[in-house]
Structure formats: structure tokens, C-alpha cells
Amino acid sequence: MTALSQDTGLAEAEIRGAFDELAALALLKPSDECGGKLRPVSPEVGLATLLASAEADVAARQARVETIRAEIAAIAAEHHSTQLFDSATRLQGLDAVRARLEELQRTTEFECLSLNPGGAHRPDARSAATPLNEQALDRGVTIRAVCRESFRNDPDTLAYAHWLTEHGSQMRTLPTVPIQMIIIDRRTALLPLDPADPRAGALEVQSPGIISALCALFEQCWSAGTVFGEQPETDRNGCTPIERTLLAMVASGDTDESAARKLGVSLRTVRRMMSNLMERLEAASRFQAGVNATRRGWL
Template sequence: MLQVLGLSQRSETVYRAMLRRPDRGVAALASDTGLSEDKVREALDELASLELLKPSAQEAGVLRPVSPTVGLTALLANAEAQAATQQARVESTRAAIASIAAEHDHPYDHDRALRLEGLDAVRARLEVLQRATEFECLSLNPGGAHRPDARQAATPLNEEALRRGVTIRAVCRESFRNDADTLEYARWLTGHGGHMRTVPTVPIQMIVVDRKAAIVPLDPAAPRAGALEIHTPGTVSALCALFEQVWEHGIPFGEESPTDLNGCTPTERSLLQIIAAGDTDETAARQLGVSLRTVRRMMSSLMERLEAGSRFQAGLNAAKRGWL
């Protein structure tokens, strides 16, 4: 019944038995549940990892069951959050399908996109679009620190747009906080009414203006090479859906990154996902925008907390304990 919360049937059986008789030891629980003592111990480990068992304040070395109102409700909240994330992915996929269908219906509609060759062309076009922005500008920024020339070009345009009542929402990578100049720009933007959130990794660089036009790089690996300005409604809608999904999981600038029920920060969760996918420390450092040394320090801490002797075992333990 409680599998959706990450609780196995065996652990649920032991948990219910402990709620009825909190004073029962391993042997007694085995007798009560019909499980072997080894299976009971495995269930106790799982319950402890889900924070459904806590050390007794009265007897050293004794675990007591946490009230269902507290423990199971917390697990339910986590499950609901995961379900909401999955639903957001479904909606993003739905929008992407609509985009593909729209482009398939008009495969030769070349006037719906404009190729911008080189950084100068991109900035010149952005000036035109931002000065004409009516109500909203959205952006995803996967880079760490913003280049000084990019900030100098964007600041007056953003200031003018904010004065006109345009809503500016930007998502940046968490690691940008390590750059003093970019941090100062973030303070300026939010201090003037803009909105910024941070996430561990940003999927793609893009700007969307008034939900009508989108600017994306021709080559994500070389953003200074040029961009494509897209007006196809389906494609723009898909990019807006992607932005909203990333925005929903971002941390507002100025707030501390929260830890989840397992004590993991968003960056640590992202690192576990990257490592679990089989990527290297170097890839993780590049995606997170941090040094290789930082990645290895974080991974060492995670392996210790997961009681793992290897990265592979850390991935298995993380999945078993519901950290992924």
C-alpha cells in the first residue's frame, strides 16, 4: 500500500508491527511478522533511511518508530513533489510534440525563422526585440559567469524594459554565485524589479520575448557563433514550457538552497543524477559549472553518507534509498 512512498511491503509490515509494540527487538519482530531476522534488519535499515525510525531518547542503541502523522506525511509530500515534476515533464513533452507537429504541417515555412550569424548580429537583433518587448522577457543562462561585455550590453536594455513594466525572469546556474561581477549584476537586476532563480544545471541557452519570438544558439557548444530567431508558435510554446519547468524548480536569488528529506542540496542531487547516468567527474564539473576538485569533494561526502565504497555502489544505494 505504501510502495508509492518508497516503502517496501516488508518494511511496511515491520513498521506496523513496531507501531503496535515499540519495545520489540529484532527477534520479537521476526516472530511477530513471520520474517527472518536478516529480513527484519534489512527492513529496519530501510525504515531508518526513510527517517521512519529515530534513536530513543531513553535507551541508548534503541530505535523507536516515528509517528505516521509525521513520518508518512513527509514521505507523501515528497512523493507528491515528484509526481508534480513528472507531470511538468509530461506537459513539456506535450508541447514538444505540438511543436514537431506544427513544423511538419509547414515544412517549407522558412519565413518563420531568422538565422543570425555571429555575436554582433545576435546582439543587434536582441536590442531590437527587447526595445519592442511589451510584457515579458524570459531567459535561460547555462553559463557560469556572465562576460563583462554581455552585462554591459544587457544592463541598459533591461533597465529600460523594467521601467516600461516589462517582467524579466532569468534562470542561471547555481555556480554563477562564485563570480563577483555576475553576483553584483544579479543584485542589480533583482533590486530593480527583475526576477532571478538558480538551478544546478541549465539545459540550454535561450531568450523568449513576449512568448512570440525565441532566440536559441545555432550550436550550444559555441554560443558566440550565432543564433536562430524562431517565431513558429509550436516551437516557441515548447520553449516556454521548458522555461517554466526549469523556473519551477529554481531557488529565488537571495535564498539559501534547501536540503531535501535526505539532507541533499539541489546541486548534490544533480551530481548524483549525472554520476548515476554513467558520466565522468569531468562531465559533472562542466555541467555544474564547478571545479573538478569541488565535484570530487562533493562525491566523497555523498559516498560517505551513502555508506558506499565506490561510485557505482553510491548510485545503487542512492536509488535504493530514494535519493534519486
């Protein structure tokens, strides 16, 4: 080391540092012939070893990147299976819907809006909703509901409606309601996956544009509805809302059976109403009733 220092003019510490760097680069190795001494290694061999080590490190990093990429793809695929589009989640089955409604209603801040096209309110649904509605009303949440007029034909549902309105809810009725829908705080809405089968599940929507359109639909139904507890007003032709709706159905080709299903009343009720309307319109047939109603401005 002293001789090298004299030959190179470098301090011994600098020489030791250079040896350490050369060893790290695999350009110096222990001599097999001279114990305790080092031998130089060809740069092609030494640096090739270093390059191989670097390539192995890069390969390991790349493998880790590919593993992470696969994990992200798996998560995205799982997420996509429950996400139908931006801010919409599929709730499969009635239990999933009720569980989500419980979560939403417990955290409702100021408003719950609903459209209810069905007739009688199922006892199990009433028992599940009653405590949640009571808690929400106690918190000052506004509850507004639009229901189909025919729900009045079920005594238990009618009693539940009285309970709701007596505790501060607001309710209005229409002859027909377009779709089942619940909107929470104008931020989240639940819509049926299959309108013909409410027990199939629901779609939870949070897209602002869709929520805005659903709120507009609700307000349109609300403004056209009759306040619960009041008699529906007749128009200038003496027609009630349900009579006008029945005439519109007849004019569009609905049968008595189809109209009865949509209105949620018996076939006998529809035929009695239709007979009364035909007499007032001086019509001998359903078709003529539709024509006369249009001519007289009833539709």
C-alpha cells in the same frame, strides 16, 4: 466616296469608318499607281501581317512574364537561404545576435524570459544588456531569468544579479540549465545555433507551436529553481539540488571532470561533494554510491 455611298446606301461617315477599320486590319494600302487612292490587299496577306503583329505582342508579353518569374525565383532563393523553416531566421555571429536583441528588447511589451546555462556573465555582455534591461524595467516589462547556480562563484556576475533583482527582475537558479534561450513577449525566441559555441550565432523562432513548447520548458525550469538570494532547500534525505544532480550524473556514467563542466564548478569541488555523498551513502565507490542512492530513494 459619293459614288460608294450611292452604290451601298451607306452614309459617307460609315464608309470612312469602314475604310479606317480595313486599313487597321492591313486590308487596304495606298496605291502606287493612282496617287491618293487605296488598293485592296488579299485577306491572306493582310491578316497574316496582323497575326504576326499579334504574335510578336504575345511573345513580348511572354518574355516579360519569364523575366518576372526569374526575378521571383531569385528572391525566393535568397529568402530560402536565411529561412531554415517556417518563421525561423538564422543570425550569424555574436554581433548579429546582439543587434537583434537590442531591437527586440527596445520593443518588448510585457515579458522577457531567459535560460542561462553559462557561468560568469561576460563584461561586454553586461555592459550591453544593462541599459536595455533598465529601460525595459522602467516600462513595466517583467524580466525572469533562470541561471546556473555556479554563476555565484563570479563576483562581477553576482553583483550584476543583485543589481537586476534590486531593480525588479526575478531570478532563480538550478544546478544545470538545459539550453541558452531568450523568449520575448511569448512571440519570439532566440536559440543558439551551436550550444557548445554561443558566439556562433542564434536561430530566431516565431512559430507559435515552438514558442509554446519553449515557454513550457522555461516554466518547468522556473518552478524547479531556487529563488536568488535564498538557500537551496534540502529534500527529506538531506540532499541539496546540486547534490541530487551530481548523483544523477554519476548514475548515468559521468566522470568527475564531465560533472564539473556541466555544473560549472571546479573538479576539486565535485570530488569533495562526491566524497561527502559516498560517506553518507556508506559506499566504497562511485558505482556503489549510485546503487545505494537508487535503493534508498535518493534518485
